[in-house]
Amino acid sequence: MARYVVTFDTSSPGVLQDDAPELLSSQGFSTETYFPRLGIGVVDSDPEQLQSFSTRCREQNRPMTFTPELTYYAIETAPGAGFEDSAELTWGLQAIGITSAQDRGHTGAGVRVAVLDTGFNADHPDFSSRNVIAESFIQGEGPHDAHGHGTHCIGTACGPWETDAGPGYGVAPEAEIYSGKVLGDDGTGSDTSILAGIDWALQHDCQVISMSLGADVREVHPPYVAAGRRALERGSLIIAAAGNNAQRSTGDPGFVGAPANSPHIMAIAAIDSDLRIADFSARSLPHEGGEIDIAAPGVDIHSSWTGGERYRTISGTSMATPHVSGIAALISGATGARGEQLWQELVSSAVALDDEPVEDVGAGLAKIPDQFEG
Amino acid sequence: MSEEEREWIITVDDQHLDQLDQIVAELEKAGLRVESVLYSIGQVTGCTRLAETTKDSATTDPARKRLTVVTGVASVDAVQHYRIQPPDAEIQ
Numbered sequence: 127m128a129r130y131v132v133t134f135d136t137s138s139p140g141v142l143q144d145d146a147p148e149l150l151s152s153q154g155f156s157t158e159t160y161f162p163r164l165g166i167g168v169v170d171s172d173p174e175q176l177q178s179f180s181t182r183c184r185e186q187n188r189p190m191t192f193t194p195e196l197t198y199y200a201i202e203t204a205p206g207a208g209f210e211d212s213a214e215l216t217w218g219l220q221a222i223g224i225t226s227a228q229d230r231g232h233t234g235a236g237v238r239v240a241v242l243d244t245g246f247n248a249d250h251p252d253f254s255s256r257n258v259i260a261e262s263f264i265q266g267e268g269p270h271d272a273h274g275h276g277t278h279c280i281g282t283a284c285g286p287w288e289t290d291a292g293p294g295y296g297v298a299p300e301a302e303i304y305s306g307k308v309l310g311d312d313g314t315g316s317d318t319s320i321l322a323g324i325d326w327a328l329q330h331d332c333q334v335i336s337m338s339l340g341a342d343v344r345e346v347h348p349p350y351v352a353a354g355r356r357a358l359e360r361g362s363l364i365i366a367a368a369g370n371n372a373q374r375s376t377g378d379p380g381f382v383g384a385p386a387n388s389p390h391i392m393a394i395a396a397i398d399s400d401l402r403i404a405d406f407s408a409r410s411l412p413h414e415g416g417e418i419d420i421a422a423p424g425v426d427i428h429s430s431w432t433g434g435e436r437y438r439t440i441s442g443t444s445m446a447t448p449h450v451s452g453i454a455a456l457i458s459g460a461t462g463a464r465g466e467q468l469w470q471e472l473v474s475s476a477v478a479l480d481d482e483p484v485e486d487v488g489a490g491l492a493k494i495p496d497q498f499e500g
Numbered sequence: 501m502s503e504e505e506r507e508w509i510i511t512v513d514d515q516h517l518d519q520l521d522q523i524v525a526e527l528e529k530a531g532l533r534v535e536s537v538l539y540s541i542g543q544v545t546g547c548t549r550l551a552e553t554t555k556d557s558a559t560t561d562p563a564r565k566r567l568t569v570v571t572g573v574a575s576v577d578a579v580q581h582y583r584i585q586p587p588d589a590e591i592q
Contacts, residue, residue, distance in 0.1 A: 244584070274587045313584040317509050318545045320582070321538055328540035338592075341582050348575045349509040353541045360540065370591050384580065406591050442592040444584070 127170055129195040134165040134188060141165070145188050153179050168195055194229065196496065208400035211428060216295045217399045218282070218423030218449055223494045224297065227456050228287060232498065234298025234455035239284055239334045240327035241448065242320060243276030245269045245307035247432035250277060252286050253303075261326060262307040263319040272311040274432045278440065279338045280305060281430030283448035283455070292437060295429045297452020297494075298459070304332055309339060317349060320385075324353050328360055333458045333468070336451035337366040337391075338444035340383040346415060347384040354390030361464035365451050367443035368393045368418055369408035379486070380408035382416050389415030392469060395487055396424025396446040401479055403486045407443055410485040419469075420476050421487040422449035450492045460498035471495075505547040506561060507579040508532070512542045516572030520544075523572045530566045545579070 132155075134146045142165045147157045150167060153175075160167035171179075176192045183190045209217035215224060227233070246260050246269065258280075260269035271277045284303050285296025306323035309315040320339070327335045335357065357364050364385075372380025386393035395418045396404040404425050410417040424446030431438040454468055463471050476489035510532070512523055524537055524544055534546040548563035550556075558564065558578035567576045585592045 273584075275584055275592055278592075309582065309584060313586065314581060315583075316507070316581045317577075317579045318507060318535060321509060321541065321543055321545065322536055325538035325540045325543075339582050339584060341580055343580065347580055348577050349511055349543060352511045352574065353543065356541045440592050441590060442585075444592045 127172055130169055130171055130176055130192045131195050132167045132169055132190055132192045134190045136165060141188055149183055149186070149188060153182070208398070210399060211293055214293055216293045216428050218427055219294060219297065221399070221401070221423050222297065222449055222453060222492060224287070226494045226496050232456045232460045234284070234301030234452065234459045237298065237301045237334065237455040237459045238304055238330060238332040239298065239301045239336060239451060239455050240304040240306055240323070240330070240332040241276065241280045241283060241336045241451070242306040242308045242323040242327070243279050243338055244273040244309045244311070244313065245271035245276045246280055246303070246305035247271045247277040247430070250430050250432070251436070252281070252289055252430055256303060258303040258305055259330070260305040260307070263322040263326070264307055264310045264315070267307065267310055269305060269307050271307070271432045273309070273313055274435070274438060275313070275338070275444065276305060276307065276309070277432045278429045278438060279336065279444060279448040282427060282445060283336055283452040285430055293428065297449060298455035301452070301455040301459070304330055315339065317347070321349060321353055324357060324364065328357060328362055332362055333464050334451050334454045335362055335364045336448050337364060337385065338442070338447045340367055340369050340386055342369060342371045343384045344381055344387070344411060345384070346388055346413065350385035350388040350391060354385070354388050358390050358465045363454060363465055363468045364391045365447055365454065366391050366393060367447045368395050370406040370442050372406050372408050374403065374405050380406070382408050382411050382418065387411055387416040392419045392450070392472070393417065394419065394443055394447045394450050395421040396441070396443045397421045397479070397487065397491065398425035399423070401491060403482050404441065406441070407486065418486060418488040420450060420472060420489050420492045421479065422446040422492040453492050453494055456494055457498065504550050505533070506550055506558065506563065507547050508545070508564070508567065509577050509579060510544040510546070510567060511574045511577070512544070512572050513574035517542045519572060523570060526570045527567060530570055531563055532567060
């Protein structure tokens with residue numbers, strides 16, 4: 127049982143005032159929340175009952191439509207009026223609107239998400255039922271995550287909605303995880319490993335490639351222009367961290383580093399639980415491709431870790447990036463959108479953050495759409 | 501890559517993507533020790549030996565010119581390196 131909004135889209139007063147409420151009450155619905163001037167009512171029901179009611183209405187030439195009732199929240203952007211981790215959900219999942227996905231059962235099932243990072247902790251208890259494909263592109267090292275960063279990012283993008291030991295922290299809990307170790311246990315990597323990881327992700331037809339890594343280099347690095355473009359053409363969207371080189375409290379807004387500053391790669395900024403730009407989150411560069419595309423939760427993000435530590439809370443544009451990757455997986459799973467089209471859908475479902483400049487947050491807060499068209 | 505080598509990424513242009521293997525052979529003749537051929541993105545990674553007497557920067561390294569002139573090569577770029585913060589850092 128759930129609440130649904132029922133609409134009789136007609137201007138005929140007779141239908142609005144008499145026929146519609148009569149139909150509703152003959153079906154057993156209360157007319158207490160029926161508004162005759164609007165021809166709209168709110169009822170408690172289930173989809174099967176409403177479907178047969180809808181058929182009845184059409185047979186009687188009184189067509190109606192129904193849709194799940196939405197819940198509205200006051201939009202708070204004032205400092206101190208923000209989100210916090212609850213027992214059920216991290217603040218990040220709340221902020222991106224995870225309940226939209228939960229209500230509709232959009233889990234990212236069938237979508238392949240490649241996370242190119244320090245590897246994955248395959249022993250983590252929250253992933254024991256998941257089939258993770260893990261590969262290492264670091265010579266002399268296997269795919270295991272000795273650092274933690276990779277496991278944390280995979281957790282945010284593809285971790286569970288529920289655990290027995292703390293809040294749900296993953297956006298797309300049924301996405302297929304492809305963990306590409308492109309950063310060594312010491313946290314370093316090179317174009318060689320990263321591009322090999324991208325190539326591997328394309329071989330596996332991953333719709334989403336998540337890269338929480340970068341170098342504080344202003345110049346666009348040419349190999350990523352070609353790699354990003356070719357990935358898009360093959361229906362893979364590369365989503366990368368903008369960089370943590372800002373220190374806004376001292377007046378330094380930083381700049382988007384490589385490879386996020388590349389034209390065919392999305393650059394992700396970090397916001398805090400008050401939906402303000404994070405102190406460390408890098409600002410857009412003026413050249414094409416150097417813009418921040420979108421922002422996502424990136425301060426005090428709780429997620430999975432390695433080395434026997436089940437969870438850790440850390441901050442970074444590295445943490446914002448997998449929120450967007452997870453949302454991309456949900457959208458792709460629900461609508462089939464890929465590549466350039468998936469990029470556009472992410473941007474168009476973002477919520478503008480009016481208190482922050484576009485150079486810092488792009489289209490705004492990445493959000494799971496209320497309605498998926500596809 | 502050994503200490504006396506420089507690492508490169510060679511990007512093949514769109515028109516020659518289906519001739520990747522031939523281009524790899526040409527690059528080897530031009531002095532490239534191939535590390536991997538990335539078919540899905542049309543790129544080749546590999547190393548060239550640094551000249552014994554001079555230590556050119558990547559842009560002036562004569563090896564770069566030799567690789568660039570191979571037919572079908574769109575660009576030759578020196579490999580960049582990336583590092584994330586250690587595990588106990590607050591901001592990652």
